[in-house]
Amino acid sequence: MIQTTRPPLRRPAPPPAALAEAEALLDGQPHKALTKAEAILAKAPGYPPAEFIVARALRRIGKGKQALARLDALARANARVPAVLWELGELSAELGDNPRAVVALQTLTQVQPSIPSGWFLLARCLRKLGHSGDAWRAELSAIYASSHDAELQKAALAVNDGLLDEADAVLKARLVRLPDDPPACRMVGEIAWRRGDMTTALEWVERAVLAAPGFDLARDFLIRLLMQTNRLPDALAHAEVLIGSPVESPGHKLILASVLVKLGHQERARSLYEELLAAQPEQPQVWQNLGHVLKTLGAQTEAVHAYRQAVKYQPTMGEAWWSLANLKTVRLDADDIAAMEAALASLGAATDEQNEDVFHLHFSLGKAFEDARDYPASFRHYDAGNALRRTMVLHDADSFSAEVRATAETFTAAFIAQMGDGGCPAPDPIFVVGLPRSGSTLVEQILASHSQIEGTMELPEMMMMAARLQSRVDEGEFADFATMVASLTPDDRTRLGEEYIERTRVHRQTGRPLFIDKMPNNWQHVGLIKLILPNAKIIDARRHPLSCCISGWKQHFARGQTFTYDLGEIGLYYSDYVGLMAAFDAHAPGAVHRVIYEDMVADTETQVRCVLDYIGVPFEPGCLEFYNNDRAVRTASSEQVRKPIFRDGLEPWRNYEPWLGPLVEALGPVLTAYPEAP
Structure with a gap:
């Protein structure tokens, strides 16, 4: 099982009973643990496990500088022992010696890259030193490592199966052991969102982003929550951060453009969509989004081109067809009607997701036949589109x-x-x-x-x-x-x-x-x-x-x-x-x-x-x-x-x-x- 807390010390030999007793006293009675470990060292000078207990005991009784000296010596002799590196990194960070912490934690994450806590602590230390780019990469590595964590996987499966109480219990127990664990915080936020509790969802997802500013998926989720609650300036601020991620993603530009559209900043949204299409033109959804912006700006000719590009790359894209019809001043001709009828036929027995395309196509055909003055056919399609859409909305x-x-x-x-x-x-x-x-x-x-x-x-x-x-x-x-x-x-x-x-x-x-x-x-x-x-x-x-x-x-x-x-x-x-x-x-x-x-x-x-x-x-x-x-x-x-x-x-x-x-x-x-x- 992958560890998510302090890595264990690799002992060269089984410890004597006295060593085990000293280890057991560390958390509750560190002074006694120190005494017993020093007694072991009196008989076996330099014995690494006993030295390690001494260092940890000194840290717990408030003698951090003495503990650091012992850990430094241990690290020089045991350069790739994860437990020593973790303790050295954590103590150095506590004492404000971030350069020393970074050196120890960088070695730790090389030795054990699958442990998220090492990456998260490394990121915090790097941020304090002003190395935000490296910190961001460290947090992304931490999130990747967390994706293989068995406990988090169990919670994620429960969420996907709708077992929200079960997932919540697993995550809350984890957060007792690992306060502010970013992946757990984000997932608790998702559970609250699924329950319709937007206030709690925002609190937990904001907590995840605060703990790990480089957690891109959490920030993306936060932006969407902020948009849903109409906190648009906050959403924009986070979207501006997200596009600075060291891992470039078209999705980051897309969500920024979405926020800009909601704020009425259409021209900048247009530029983002055009950048994305210049790099990869075969994106029907982006063409459609661009069409919406161009329509809003009054650039009708360009909007028509954008919508037609969308249906060129995805002929069944009902919303793009409807967007063309919905320009009101555009008439869909016989070729368009044939293309839409073919798209409708190809969808056949549509899935719930495809129903979106189906009703949009019916509305579009209703407009096309209306323009052609074939009102019976027009009514038939409008009626079919409305009837299908009515099954998908709640209205009493x-x-x-x-x-x-x-x-x-x-x-x-x-x-x-x-x-x-x-x-x-x-x-x-x-x-x-x-x-x-x-x-x-x-x-x-x-x-x-x-x-x-x-x-x-x-x-x-x-x-x-x-x-x-x-x-x-x-x-x-x-x-x-x-x-x-x-x-x-x-x-x-x-x-x-x-x-x-x-x-x-x-x-x-x-x-x-x-x-x-x-x-x-x-x-x-x-x-x-x-x-x-x-x-x-x-x-x-x-x-x-x-x-x-x-x-x-x-x-x-x-x-x-x-x-x-x-x-x-x-x-x-x-x-x-x-x-x-x-x-x-x-x-x-x-x-x-x-x-x-x-x-x-x-x-x-x-x-x-x-x-x-x-x-x-x-x-x-x-x-x-x-x-x-x-x-x-x-x-x-x-x-x-x-x-x-x-x-x-x-x-x-x-x-x-x-x-x-x-x-x-x-x-x-x-x-x-x-x-x-x-």
Whole structure:
């Protein structure tokens, strides 16, 4: 079995009974161990095992310098005995003599390269001497040695088999013996992540990286955790470190590019992807990632080329086909349809992993046949793609409707008055809310063309904060949503508002005083927004229910929007949205400004002036020339908002009218009352 603690001393001969007795006394009674070992040396001067016990005993009673002298002498005579080298290295490090420690530990790791503890200690000493590159390599060697450790292998197998409690017990016992063992810390973090405990996961993985800064796999995992919790500046800092690894890996550049994309640093991400492709062009995933960045930057021709390169190298890559179709301004021709149908046929009975390609291909074929005006075929593929995708997401329409009703019943005029003043007074945020495909990107692009307003992206911060508050109800701290919200004191609300301002600061790249948060789902939290950010503006972008819902149903979203994959469910969601916004309008008149998409198309200038008046900024002609704004746009409408407003396609639902019964039924009176609420 591979050792992970101090290597044993190679004894030239079996020790006498007195030697064994002295050894047994070392940890509990080092003074007695010293006495017995010296007695042995009196009879057998220079006997190495006894000398070794003397040195270790001296160290334990606080006589480190004397111990070091004895160890030095032992090491000269026993230059390749692992136990002596380990003790010498460890004691030298304790005394701050890192050069001496490094010499001993370098010899130790040459003699026994399979023992991780020697490599880890060597790395710590090298870092203290400023030799970070050598330290990094030593830590990588330690991780490699750890991969052969039987105890860690047992824990890893248990994790892979889903036996998380068993793995956790093995690792926690190991950490009692080997505190801050980096591989064990990382694996405990993974267990917490698999359990959904992100806070604990981050603590353990950060501990692993702190103990071994050259543990590349742990740092990579940490970056991914930080991205999942939206701690993007921290993720970027770690990604910048990772690309300095002495072991070059394309994966390091890929994860850095991912962080940069999330932060909105598209140009640098583009450069990284292009570097990777220059070195190795046959990488469909990298071509696709590059296409996403180019699309966001408005470089449509280059984006089309990138996506086509992706499907050239991997014809079944459904997401790349969908990315082409999702440009909206690109038409997939008969050759493309044939290629996609061949790809779909080749996938046959798809695995769970291949289902991602299958539903993307169905969505892409739906768009291609729509462009070809073959609406029955188009609907058939859209329907198949949505049906498959629906099996892969969680959405409880009834539960969601109940939550929306609870919110509407909470934020009454009386409740709002009872809560009184409070919250962060910052006027910076402009929330653009509504359903996806409602014209919200158009509103955002118009506003972002104003000299005082910065466009960012769909920011997750408010959704995350609301989920955190809801978890207090789910975990039993409060009886219901209303009780939880009512418990927020003015100071609580101020802190929450300040937290939002601080967390979103990373997305602001200019000095403009106002910024847009275009997360559409924030309509669910308009009451909370006004409680914690009373001076924030909220713009409700609304579109005809059939046009909005069918456009959302035809759209595959990279994440979230789980309600869009069933015509009945998307209709219920639209009805819930209208109901909540109507209730808020009644109890807080004027708090939300509504923009009706069809009105914006019919009389753009009047609508733009109205929304700018609501925000409190003067009209600027540039807002009417929003299509000249070259800012990065990440939503599905990114290409459409780079052109003047067009009136075509105002009623896309008409092409699919024969099949819209479930949607019409779910919308009910909301459909006939539009643009008013029933």
